Amino acid sequence: MVNYKFVHDKERCIRCGGCFAACKQQNGVPEDISRINIVTIDEGKSGERHITMTCMHCNDPPCVRACPVKGISKREDGIVINDKDKCIGCEYCSWACPFGAPKYPDTGPAELRGIMDKCTFCVIPYEQTDEYGTSILRAPNPKCAGFCATKARLGGDASEITATYNERVAGRLVERQIGV
Amino acid sequence: MSHTAYVVFTVFSQMAVGALIAMVIADFLGKDKKFFETASWVIVPAVIISLVAILSHEARPLLAMMTMSANVGSSWLSRESLMLTVFAILAVIYTCLWIFEPEYGSFKRICKPVHGLIAKIAKPFVPFRKPLGIIFALVGIAFLFISARAYMLLGLPAMNHITTPLFFIVTALLTGTMLVAAVLSIKYMMAPKEYAEPLGAYLGVAWKVVLGSVIAGIIVLAGYLRILKGAAASYGAELAQGMTLTNILSGEMTTVFWLYVAIGFILTVILVAAVAAFLKKDVSKAAVLSIVLFASVLVGELMGRLVLFGANVPLGEVMPYVLSSII
Amino acid sequence: MATKTNSIFGGSDIKLSRRTFTKLTALGTAAALSGINSVSAYPEGLELFEEVTAAPAAATNKVKSICSFCSVGCGYTGVVEDGVWTKMEPWEDHPINLGGMCSKGTALANVTNSPRRLRYPMEKVGGTWRKISWDAALDKVANKLNEIRDTDGPDSVFFCGLVHGSNEEAYMFRKFAMLFGTNNIDHQARICHSTTVAGLLNTFGHGAMTNTVIAMQHAKCHFFFGSNAAEAHPVFMQKVFVAKERGAKIVVADPRFTRTAAMADKFVRFRPGSDIAFLYGLINVILENGWEDTEYVENRTYGFEYVKEAVKDYTPEVVERITWVPADDIREVASIIALNKPSNIIWSMGATQHSVGSQIIRASAILQCILGNQGEWGGGCVPIRGHCNVQGVTDMCVLSHFLPGYYGVTSEGSWDWYAKCFSDTPSTSGKITFDELKARFDTLNGESMMTKIGFAVSRWYEGVLKPEAEIDQPHNIKAVVLWGEATSSVTEMKREKEAMEKVDLVVIVDPFPTSASAMPDRSDGIILLPAATRQENSGSVTTTGREWQWRDTIIPPLYESKTDMWIFQELAKKLGFGDHFDYNSIEDVTREINLAVRPIGCQGQTPERMKRQKENYHTFDPWDGRAKGGPCDGEYWGLPWPCWTTDHPGTPILYNDKAPVMEGGHDFRAKWKYPDDEPNAGEEIVRGNLPPTGDGSGTIHWTYNYAKDPTGEVNEQALAEGNPPTGRGRAMLRVANTKWVDRVPKHREPIESPEPDLVATYPTYEDKKFYRVMTEFKTEQQRSIAENRHVNYPIVLTSGRQVEHHGGSAQTRNSDYLVQLQPEMYVEINPKVANDIGVKHWDFVWVKSARGQCKVRAYVTERVNEKTAFMPYHWAGVFEGQDYKDRYPTDGVELARGDSVNIIASPGYDEQTQMQETKVALCKIEKA
């Protein structure tokens, strides 16, 4: 059973913005919002690190519980998606989300203005239907992780990506122990 | 993000609850029901203003109206919206019990034909207005709690405290009581002789309620700031609260905060004292002052709510710091 | 325009009907709520859903290609639907980037589809922009160039740019200038790594990065010295982090606490312009502690005694005074890089853009030789190049002092070779003899201009502005052709602007109108030719690690834009040498390169081999970039030059004598001019004992005369003898060329120094006339002191890159994604400086220098210290606070504009190459 997740390796992220632009391009996210938020901590000081934040596809998602119109759901494979046809734009999911992941767009196509948008693990773009009204569903192939310049952002099956991540952490720990 | 919609929505829905409570109290005050009846008209408009405010915020207001209560199973917002619907219905019923009262109900002066029918339906219930009023007021208070619960979220650490419902109750009592007082004062001004006594009776109760609420408000606010301060030190939800406190005391919300304190507390207390003082000597002055007091309470509460929403730092904003310290 | 830039449908997308979709989510929710763990993995689950056939499937085409921003050479896949480039996908098995790209790369489609592109040729007439036809535009350009050629001579035209072009286009550009009859052609390498080329070439034999990016994974210590790779070359960091996770150390020395520095184990902040002193401090400590690799130094280098002598005085304490770095930090850095081997030294513009740039590079190379790193996997000199093909364009020598393949222009033999190549190549029909070629050039004082080095791109405007008598050519420059060249990347922009106003004709060939179209205040005489972007044409591009990759066309040129090849061919026709450009395809040009460009070994990179690699990318091991099995078995990714024959696997590590040459082994160049004062040096320069490698371990051989051997027999002979055709020589710790003032590097203060005392001890060079123009060194340095600039302008200004923008940024400042990430120009200042002048973060400030001023935002940060300020150099479109948005063609106004740091940068130039000194200037900051 797959369980899709992200891992962010802050020892690798360099704030290049690749994930940001990749997501925008892949999903057609409008100008004033982004599904990815890159935050720099302690800028200009030693210990400066960058954190990219998106939806974490929580195991027990507060947003799903909060949404008054049952517009957000967690799929079998762990991906939390929002249905823009149901969304009324109350922003409540964004408040409930510990990461503030769902975003409220002020621009973009008129019919989607004020309708929340969030990371869908790339399975659904910003406009969820094509011009024939057909729902678009894509393979869970997170472009932000695929394009991440340093592979800091890992996205995929939880067990696989945590294994990769743990390997790196182990490598860095060893280095710290033998360090000259 | 603009918080106006939420500010207006919460304050006016609470004002409606408060006004209903005030009307129940008024119902117990003496015989001059005809005088009090007029004030019953304001409850429903307050509910409507709050509804318009909240729907104006939604991208799809119509859809929102239809579906908002779809997730009562887990969403406090759904529950809030459901409770608001219930309360709105009860408020209409309660208002009907006043305005369709066969004797002094004022509706018949407006539209006779409609009146006849509804008055007939209402008639058997009118005698039970007092007990029903108490029940409805309790439902209103429940709504206040549920409404507050909707904002008590993990993602909004600074609001995730008991202070939120307490703030709401204080607002309800302050604004509701004074809304009714203001309407009655206007009514009184039209016929000062006739209504001096019932107004005096109402204001006599009202100023005590308001004073009590203001004191409660001060305690809640102090408690709130204390909680934020206590939390300010560490990471995570605490950090968010610390940042909220900074926003209030030395950030973008500072001006509004001090206006809130100045109008909502200091000016209000002075005005309450003035009303109480004039009540014995000159009801007409007390009436004018009540209107001013209403304005002061309303503005103060709007400011207070603006601070509550505007200064609030959601957890999402500090989450990167949390993540950076744990991974 | 039918561009559906952000289309979100089609492709591999699975289309579901509304009904089934809802079912899916309902199912998912139900399962989640009830806690049922389905046993089926998601991909199988997908088959449950019917595909909808109602929507016609878009014709989808996926093309793999190479990013056209920085030089790491990342691959990506472009998704083209119905002829429209809609999306990109990561090329996940690409041996270099493994799919990773930075924001610029992932915005490539966005850039290409930008509505601000130049759509058709335009001409500025009477102050307004007019659309003209291609034919009319080319006629106008050709007629004017011919007219200038006839009246003033071919040297009165200056060609520059093409740094993003393919090797083929670069070769054509240089050939174009050769046949036009001028050496006045140059490109951005002049202002980015010309000092690297000069420094490394004169030390080792080749002027390029000695490793590949892939090899960085093998290092045990990365020493970033003047490189902010995290912003300038983000994907490079991927390899650095792999090494770090395998125990490597990261050391960063920089005047600024960069994002790279944030990731380092050790960071030292030194004064801009004190690089050589810092490096010598390190060497001093290394020698003091006996950490040098004695065997290596003895066997493989020449001139160590001179170095020993030179570094003797640079004790950590002396160096502390010069560099502002505590002596203990210098000792610590020295110990880290000396004890974690193989270590390398990684630099970019931080080290090159100095008046002593070539010497800084020499000092770096010396450091690597002393530690014995040069020639190791992951060790050695790592100059990371800036643009996607600046390495290739440098190799094709769009330079005023070289012909393709680094044949010097001053030697008639080079011209003879090319006259032969142009005639013999089967790719074109044209024939030309040496004499005919020579006749195309002007003469000055009876000497042909053919063998005279032309103007450098950093100084071309002097050819317009200086009186005719003061420049080394018959007449002033009358026309300038900017072929994908950002005018804002050149210092002394005010003079450049003046020059652009004075010339008769400005031709701009670019996919965008660019800020160059708006900069000169002129109402006529600018012609804009819409060139295709690099995503709209194909050709080979060389990464910073000398790997050749084939860049494929994602979509045909949009609007009326044309490929560079087409423009060259048409222009050449109109100028009368079209028969030398009648290539049938771009591959024909590659074949001509394979034939002609011999010194650096470009024989192996045939179009067929490159394409075969591209198809079999998955057979290459990302750990060392070598194919394991398959059709490319044994080849290194990109056939890094030198790739001597079509059987050679490429040379990933230069000067690696541990591997047989046919396995990618190499050695230092053996052929040098004898130093005049040491007639016997030749013997020392050739290696005595050869490495015990492979089968034929080589013969002691002076050198092979392979560079002008059209048959390739000499190459074969050398390889058969187990030697690289360049011979087996030694690294020249002391340069052979006696024309160098400092044959061993020596610290010299920058032209604008904040420390006048140090100027007295470490003065710069004497004034010097080279590249056709007098260049002030000492005069300007003394002027700076006389004007008290160190007091009036107390802050040292340095400049550099932002990750979201690239070069002059004509492309990136027109991409909405990138502009969202980085919308405005700023100057980074320390909080103390900001508080002292009373500005808050993001307020406007004036940054002033003796040359001019810039109005920009203040970025208050501790990245810089109180004595330093930093500005990114990508910005243009605003000139000294004045927005030029009204001067662009209406549709082409750049999305984000900002003041240019190069208006106020220093007027210093490198003593070897005319590299501009952008990294040290004196400035002051005032509240705006």
Ligand code: SF4
């Ligand atoms: S692409 Fe990777 S390295 Fe770049 S900002 Fe995103 S997570 Fe960080």
Ligand code: SF4
């Ligand atoms: S939107 Fe927020 S709460 Fe919902 S799954 Fe994503 S991270 Fe969790």
Ligand code: SF4
């Ligand atoms: S998984 Fe896709 S939708 Fe989610 S943040 Fe990454 S690119 Fe955007």
